[in-house]
Amino acid sequence: MKGMMLAADELGFKDWLAETEPHMLAHALDHASSEDRTQAMRALSAQRADRIFGLLEPVNQLDVLQSVDERTRRRLLHEMEPDDRARMLSDLPVAIGEALLQELTPDERATTRTLLDYPKHSAGRIMSPEFVRLTPGMTVSDALEAIRSGQKRAETVFLMPVADDDMRLLGTVDLAQIVLASPDMRIADLAGRDVPAVSVLDDQEKIARLMKSADLMIVPVVEEQDRLVGIITFDDAMEVLDFEEGEDFARSGATEPVGRPYLSVPVLRLVRARMVWLSVLAVAASLTVNVLNAFEATLESVVTLALFIPLLIGIGGNAGAQSATTIVRALAVSDVVPRDALRIAWLETRTGFVMGLGIATFAMILLSILFDPSIALVVSLTLVFICTLAALVGSLMPVAARVLSIDPAVFSAPFVTTVVDASGLLIYFMVARAVMGV
Template sequence: MEVQSVLEPEEFERTLAARDLTRAQELLARASTGDVVDELDRLQASESAVAFRLLPKDRALEVFELLDPASQGDLVRVLRTDETAAVFEPMDPDDRVTLLDELPAGIATRLMSGLSDDERLLTTTVLGYPKRSIGRQMSPEVAVVHGEQDVATALAHVRDVVDDSETIYTICVTDNTRRLLGVVSLRDLISAAPTTLVAELISPADTADATEPAEDAARRCAERRHLALPVVDSEERLVGILTVDDALRIIEEAESEDLARQGGAEPLRRHYLSTPIIRIVRSRVVWLLVLAIGASLTVQVLEVFEETIGKLVVLSVFIPLLIGTGGNTGNQAATTVTRALALGEVRPRDAMKVLGRELATGATLGLVMGSLGFAITSLIYDVGIGSVIGLTLLVMCALAATVGGLMPLLAKAVRADPAVFSNPFISTFVDATGLVVYFLIAKLILGI
């Protein structure tokens, strides 16, 4: 057995660019499957196809199933029809659907037409559920037994379907109409006497509705430590199953999307180095335009208080400090509440509790920051300026924390993504309102 070695991206890419295919094939043969997947995800589609064709058939299937869906789609676009059919047919139905979502309708139709009738029916069933629903992410290939069967019969059936089932560690128990009665673990079946009825071993099943958001079902599966979560339709009939590895993948993808949106960009759906520049631009430009429009509010506020600034120019010196502190306070609150939402620790109905906690937190932070600002500014300028800065920091921290804490709850209540109402949006909002507070306090205390 040949010892695996680390695939060095720079060496492999130089070898591939020089079209030394024999050497490239040797490097791939010695590399781990994970390294090969990472490298194909990095490459542009044309180069990825060259490398993919150097893999033996069995390994090519394994590598293809582990690629990012976007990378799979890129490969399918450049591979020959027979090559795409060879990797598409062995895929699980839910993985096929994920790939089809990345492809133009013409290519998707061609791939579907090449499937057997049974596989096409399974894939079409998954395709029929709404995007981002758990029905679209589940596997319809489920190991099913019946309550009236004895353990020996049930185990024999499980052995027959093991190759066609997504998992056999959690086995669903249904009646003759596929209505879910509960679940039984493989461990319980193996441990029981052969003549024991399956009905005696059934445990209540935690289920997911096929149309509910995939992220909600995935988090429930992970948080309750299920190996798998049965998926049912509106009449409690079993339609599929979500395994814990798929649940963790869904959660990881959702958190990656949230992280990107917190930075004011749409998430990239492929490896950064293989993403065309124009796609990166598109993922960022919309948010930059939205934030630029929002920032114009700050300009309008400065114009309104131009006379106030003119009477005491020193006020303008503190603007970056004040809006920066307010924005950071709001972002901290938004991040904390968004995380709590994701973990199920708070819900929109907890808005008043969150408001109270964030108002108290912001006021306490403002008291600390304001006291420090008052002391330093009074020493450098005078007590009047120090009072303005200290009081403004107190009000801005309280306001920013409250707004930052409530925005994710508002987003959740209207079925929007809480990450959209995150750092950039809150910073822009707090900048404008904070400046209004600042200049009003200055006019009140300094009489200008």
């Protein structure tokens, strides 16, 4: 917000509000205080306020709605895209969401409820039910007239679905085709099936990755019997990917995603997001304590072995985290699937072995100079085993999670590190017993 106030001082507050690019202005307002955000929204023209409001984070949209007068609140709600409105309402307590729904017109309320009735992570939640639908019997001239009359409420007209009178999807046609075609040419002759349709119940992330990989601006959304009910646009798909990647990033750090801007998150919500996994990891870490306790006599006879415990569990944990992070990402972008488990295991095992061999060779040379050769041999052999095991465990745990329908990010760096710590110590002491006879 400091940058916002500096900009306002230089240009004049109203000039800054009028001249700043919408996405940049929305970003600034998302990071502003509630009072400054409200002041800015009140100073904007109605048309620009509607545009900026739609770009704010849902939690900040609610803050604005609660601070403006009833007339402005109704206008802002009315001008929102149906899918954006549903996204905001889905994040609110039921009572507040229901109160805001009552301020919509009957048609808007029905449309929004329809979207909210779909499962949370389904295509139906992010689709836009407002689009220009062309029919196969239309001429190009008819289609242009339909576009002119429907473009105000439609989310996009760059690519439009073609459906019959029963709303059965027949294909799509893009605006460039229509503009370049002869006025009396029929839409049926222009429509193609190059753009795949998706089911209203399909997973959002799957659709978003399809759109990104195939470079699709929109995809039609259908129900049973290919009945057209909406479209998903590229910008909505990218929001899904941002959200999913944020979830994966949070869970890779052993915390739950909070789903809202950081500075707007209450302390107790942050504690709740982190405490559960911290407790799970604490329980898992007890394995390490048990291993140390079991080999207490070994440590007492060769105290020097204790010096290398932090080194070994650190390298093993990092090797496992590297592998887990790589496979979580590969699963997310569909580079690999669970049936590739054996190939993944073989590749990561070899990778871990070669890494361990390289580190062990360096360790053997250095430790032989500073310590007893038997200590150097124990540490070096352990490094080879730990790196190999860590890479294998780190690669297979996310795959197993996917098979069990658990988010693979859950079994990422911290969890893998904890498991590898305990197993690495077990390997260390077993190698010490074998080499040194302790």
